Amino acid sequence: MKTYLPPKFIVERDPERCIQCQVCVDQCSFDTHYYDAEDDEVRSREGSCVGCHRCVLFCPTNALNVRGVPLDYRDNYNWRPEIIEDIVKQAETGGVLLTGMGNDKEYRVYWDHLVLNASQVTNPSIDPLREPMELTTYIGRKPDRVDIDPDSVSIKTELAPQVRIEVPVMFSAMSYGAVSLNVHESLARAATEAQTLWNTGEGGLHPKLYKYGANTIVQVASGRFGVHADYLDAARIVEIKIGQGAKPGIGGHLPGEKVSADVSWTRMIPQGTDALSPAPQHDIYSIEDLAQLVHALKEATNYTKPISVKIAAVHNSAAIASGMVRAGADMIVLDGLRGSTGAAPKIIRDNVGIPIEMALASVDTRLRQEGIRNQASVVIAGGIRNSGDVAKAIALGADAVYIGTAALVALGCCLCQQCHTGKCAWGICTTDLRLTKRINPDIGARRLANLLRGWNLELKEILGGMGVNALESLRGNRLHLRGVGLTDTELEILGVKMAGS
Amino acid sequence: MNDLNKINNPYSEGKVIDACSIFGMMDTAGNCFSGENVIKAIANMHFRGNGLGGGFAIYGLYPQYPAHYAFHVMYLSHEGKAEVESFLKQRFHIEAAEEVPTRATPAIMNPPLVWRYFLEVKHDKCDKNSEDNYVVDRVMEINTDIKDSFVFSSGKNMAVFKGVGYPEDIAEYFCLEQYKGYLWTAHGRFPTNSPGWWGGAHPFNILDWTVVHNGEISSYGINRRYLEGFGYHCTMQTDTEVVAYAIDLLIRRHDLPIEIVAKILAPPFWDDIERSPEREQKLFRTLRQVYGSLLLNGPFTVIIAHRGEMIGLTDRVRLRPLTVGTKGTTLYLSSEESAIRLVCPDLERAWIPVGGEPIVGSLERPLGAKELAVTGEIKPRVN
Numbered sequence A: 001m002k003t004y005l006p007p008k009f010i011v012e013r014d015p016e017r018c019i020q021c022q023v024c025v026d027q028c029s030f031d032t033h034y035y036d037a038e039d040d041e042v043r044s045r046e047g048s049c050v051g052c053h054r055c056v057l058f059c060p061t062n063a064l065n066v067r068g069v070p071l072d073y074r075d076n077y078n079w080r081p082e083i084i085e086d087i088v089k090q091a092e093t094g095g096v097l098l099t100g101m102g103n104d105k106e107y108r109v110y111w112d113h114l115v116l117n118a119s120q121v122t123n124p125s126i127d128p129l130r131e132p133m134e135l136t137t138y139i140g141r142k143p144d145r146v147d148i149d150p151d152s153v154s155i156k157t158e159l160a161p162q163v164r165i166e167v168p169v170m171f172s173a174m175s176y177g178a179v180s181l182n183v184h185e186s187l188a189r190a191a192t193e194a195q196t197l198w199n200t201g202e203g204g205l206h207p208k209l210y211k212y213g214a215n216t217i218v219q220v221a222s223g224r225f226g227v228h229a230d231y232l233d234a235a236r237i238v239e240i241k242i243g244q245g246a247k248p249g250i251g252g253h254l255p256g257e258k259v260s261a262d263v264s265w266t267r268m269i270p271q272g273t274d275a276l277s278p279a280p281q282h283d284i285y286s287i288e289d290l291a292q293l294v295h296a297l298k299e300a301t302n303y304t305k306p307i308s309v310k311i312a313a314v315h316n317s318a319a320i321a322s323g324m325v326r327a328g329a330d331m332i333v334l335d336g337l338r339g340s341t342g343a344a345p346k347i348i349r350d351n352v353g354i355p356i357e358m359a360l361a362s363v364d365t366r367l368r369q370e371g372i373r374n375q376a377s378v379v380i381a382g383g384i385r386n387s388g389d390v391a392k393a394i395a396l397g398a399d400a401v402y403i404g405t406a407a408l409v410a411l412g413c414c415l416c417q418q419c420h421t422g423k424c425a426w427g428i429c430t431t432d433l434r435l436t437k438r439i440n441p442d443i444g445a446r447r448l449a450n451l452l453r454g455w456n457l458e459l460k461e462i463l464g465g466m467g468v469n470a471l472e473s474l475r476g477n478r479l480h481l482r483g484v485g486l487t488d489t490e491l492e493i494l495g496v497k498m499a500g501s
Numbered sequence B: 001m002n003d004l005n006k007i008n009n010p011y012s013e014g015k016v017i018d019a020c021s022i023f024g025m026m027d028t029a030g031n032c033f034s035g036e037n038v039i040k041a042i043a044n045m046h047f048r049g050n051g052l053g054g055g056f057a058i059y060g061l062y063p064q065y066p067a068h069y070a071f072h073v074m075y076l077s078h079e080g081k082a083e084v085e086s087f088l089k090q091r092f093h094i095e096a097a098e099e100v101p102t103r104a105t106p107a108i109m110n111p112p113l114v115w116r117y118f119l120e121v122k123h124d125k126c127d128k129n130s131e132d133n134y135v136v137d138r139v140m141e142i143n144t145d146i147k148d149s150f151v152f153s154s155g156k157n158m159a160v161f162k163g164v165g166y167p168e169d170i171a172e173y174f175c176l177e178q179y180k181g182y183l184w185t186a187h188g189r190f191p192t193n194s195p196g197w198w199g200g201a202h203p204f205n206i207l208d209w210t211v212v213h214n215g216e217i218s219s220y221g222i223n224r225r226y227l228e229g230f231g232y233h234c235t236m237q238t239d240t241e242v243v244a245y246a247i248d249l250l251i252r253r254h255d256l257p258i259e260i261v262a263k264i265l266a267p268p269f270w271d272d273i274e275r276s277p278e279r280e281q282k283l284f285r286t287l288r289q290v291y292g293s294l295l296l297n298g299p300f301t302v303i304i305a306h307r308g309e310m311i312g313l314t315d316r317v318r319l320r321p322l323t324v325g326t327k328g329t330t331l332y333l334s335s336e337e338s339a340i341r342l343v344c345p346d347l348e349r350a351w352i353p354v355g356g357e358p359i360v361g362s363l364e365r366p367l368g369a370k371e372l373a374v375t376g377e378i379k380p381r382v383n
Helices: A025-026 A055-060 A083-093 A181-194 A207-215 A229-234 A262-269 A286-298 A317-326 A347-352 A356-369 A388-396 A405-411 A441-466 A488-494 B036-043 B076-093 B128-145 B167-173 B220-228 B241-255 B260-265 B268-277 B278-294 B337-343
Strands: A009-013 A034-038 A041-044 A066-067 A112-114 A137-139 A163-165 A169-171 A214-218 A235-239 A252-254 A276-279 A307-312 A331-335 A378-383 A400-404 A481-483 B019-027 B056-061 B069-075 B093-101 B111-123 B151-153 B157-162 B181-191 B204-206 B208-214 B300-306 B307-314 B324-326 B330-333 B348-351 B358-360
Touching: A009 A041, A025 A034, A025 A055, A055 A066, A112 A388, A112 A441, A137 A378, A137 B278, A169 A181, A169 A441, A181 A207, A181 A405, A181 A441, A207 A214, A207 A229, A214 A229, A229 A286, A235 A286, A235 A331, A286 A307, A286 A317, A307 A317, A317 A331, A317 A356, A356 A378, A356 A488, A356 B076, A388 A400, A388 A441, A388 A481, A400 A405, A481 A488, A481 B019, A481 B324, B019 B036, B019 B300, B019 B307, B019 B337, B036 B128, B036 B167, B036 B181, B036 B337, B056 B167, B056 B208, B056 B300, B069 B076, B076 B093, B076 B111, B076 B128, B076 B151, B111 B128, B128 B151, B128 B241, B151 B157, B151 B204, B157 B167, B167 B181, B181 B208, B181 B300, B204 B241, B220 B241, B220 B278, B241 B260, B241 B278, B241 B300, B260 B278, B260 B307, B268 B278, B307 B330, B324 B337, B330 B337, B330 B358, B337 B348
Parallel strands: A169 A400, A214 A235, A235 A307, A307 A331, A331 A378, A378 A400
Antiparallel strands: A009 A066, A034 A041, A112 A481, A137 A163, A252 A276, B019 B181, B019 B208, B019 B330, B056 B157, B056 B181, B069 B111, B069 B151, B093 B111, B204 B208, B208 B300, B300 B307, B307 B358, B324 B330, B324 B348
16 A cells, blocks of 8 residues: 655765765664665665664764655644644554654643742752762651660661662663663663662563662563562562553553563563563452552562552542552552653553643642651652752652653663664664664663763752752652742642742 | 641741841759840840840749640730630630730830630540640641631740840840749841741740741751641741641650650761661661651751750751850850850850750759760660
8 A cells, every 4th residue: 555654754865975884774773774786875765764863873974864854734733744644554554553652742741830949048058069968768668657765775666678779760660572681781780880770660580680689670560471489589679560651551562573582581471472461450450459469579578678559640640549558559659641661552642641740749749648658659750851850759749750761862762752663773672683782781881870870960969059968858848849830720739839929 | 829728827928037046044953043144145146136036935934833734825806815715715724814914115016915824624625645635736726727816835834925026125025034944045036038927936836845946947848748747737837836846746746755856857967877886877767767857957056945955956067056055054055155155154164066966954964963964965874
């Protein structure tokens, strides 16, 4: 069938600079570039280009540029190009449209409407280069109070397991199979260096990475891939995955082509078979079922690890979160509207869920109203872009944040949203061995650790500017936030005052 | 904002930013003395205030009613007074009630009416254990629900006198020279964003706990939210109030010794905790893990007092001043050493404690008997 889809990008090749070296041909996993031996010339098929920038950045003579196709439709606010082209794609395929990464639509990014405070005159700002500045965070359930033995002045209260992280930023769940082993190794090593945690996602933990267990969160998801005793033992935290921000209510499907020998071994499924994660966990149809799984995992790990429960941020998040805490979760994770994925139905990614800022604010408020906020750490995910977002999330009430997309960008991702194709030219979201070797774990770990180090330093500057020297003094401290350009209702839900008030 | 609590304070919208003078004087042997020296000392730090707030807390001044809750209540209208009095009648046995004596003072303008009531909790209202809780709840009710009224203090055998003016003027207005107590704290205020409201002056009080405070608590937002979870409503919207409630929560309800409380409000750094001996490491780590939301961050010096005890504490990097002096059984705490030396030229010792180190004066451990009593070191108690 002749496609009615116009090309998205124009590849510009400067003939003066091109030396026909074919690096672009080699680098492009979408077959955009090809070598015409007859003419001794490298050419491009523009319809294939996804705008991933790989060829542009790797061309040794800077001969390439990629830009958007200027082809215009007649202006129409309702029938925008993306909407027209989605219809064209479905008319040509008859299927559910798949996509990768997070929601790219123009829902309000509340981080951009929140501003942070700083000290002036009446209290001194603190220079983190001169004074101690503490970001240390302990993840886990805290009691309402402590008991002291007055005779020996020692603590009588035994705390539930606590996990210490030195920067309140952790790497979000990305499964082996969705991303490559080299990506997992990069994340694991960076988390270890930065003294934080990374998350295996639902695809199990490759035996090669067990040595990073002290910095690893392992997931137990609806497919139960790779879950066994050693896997649970290796972890620092065990996370039950109920949902994901990019596709609330939707399961997962790793196509058989991606289930290589190593993936098959790690996931404990036959090679080449599709790995299907059911939409719900089939042993969790209600909150009491969740409580059973939480406690089963606590039993299985002998009460040595916090148990986390992750949900997608949806309309009733506050009530659900309360139930999760009461069901025994020591950490709850909210994954927002802009959370990413390796593959999701586009219609779900773009239309289901709520912005994480709202979910976080309402969950934190609700847990405090119920007097159970201390019983679980609250972690958020979905669209955290920089340390400013982190600081705002902490001020709204988060204990820590997960980053997924930002971590992948640190590894080279340019958000071309082709994760679901398995052809990632950057070697991130693929199990094609020719591509995965593009991520060198030595370099990948360095880039990720650098990112965390940069954010760590920036967070300290932000804290110092506010005149506080410990992160717990910002956590849930919404007086350090003000809203800009928000309605009264938005401000009320966020629990934040308008700038100037 | 809807989520902010109902407030009686018509002026203040956010936390009050202020800089101040503070002074505390205690005879750890329990002898009562007049306020003359305290007034002189706080007046010596006149320039640390701007006349928009001054106040005193006195302990041991109502020996005739040692077991009664002494409510000092401020009224902005007679309706408020009538309503509070009928409220109190229904909920307490009123042993005595009188207007707090005052004298006309040129510097004091538009003073509110201040009355004091000596109250007993009726036994059918609550069981013995929760008498204090009962009183706290009633104070919260008056402060949030009854218009034009505000409880200055609600402890036994103690009271708070405060208002808008320099502290020496407030002392004159309330005729403080005629009272005697074994422990006095005083405060001169320099608010930068408040027109001055009598209820907003220091000391702050709940039961017999008082706090005078110099500084700005930058962690106010979370301290307050945390305390709200335990039923404390910060009606005055000032950061000092959270100190009073935090102390009440930790000492009275969570039964923690003051030395431990100091390590919650001004905890050691994580690095220092990691370097401590194992017992302390576990103690301090657990305290920070559980009570991180009560860490008072930002510059502050506070003098906290309650029956028989006075505690001086600075933030953990000491961004506001505190000087300690001792002479005989008397302990002095002050923003400036000069104020102490003015009233006690022959001090035996004077020093500046390190940030976060509590200075504790206690009737149980009078000065002179055990020198160590004055530093808040955490040591197992030896019987």
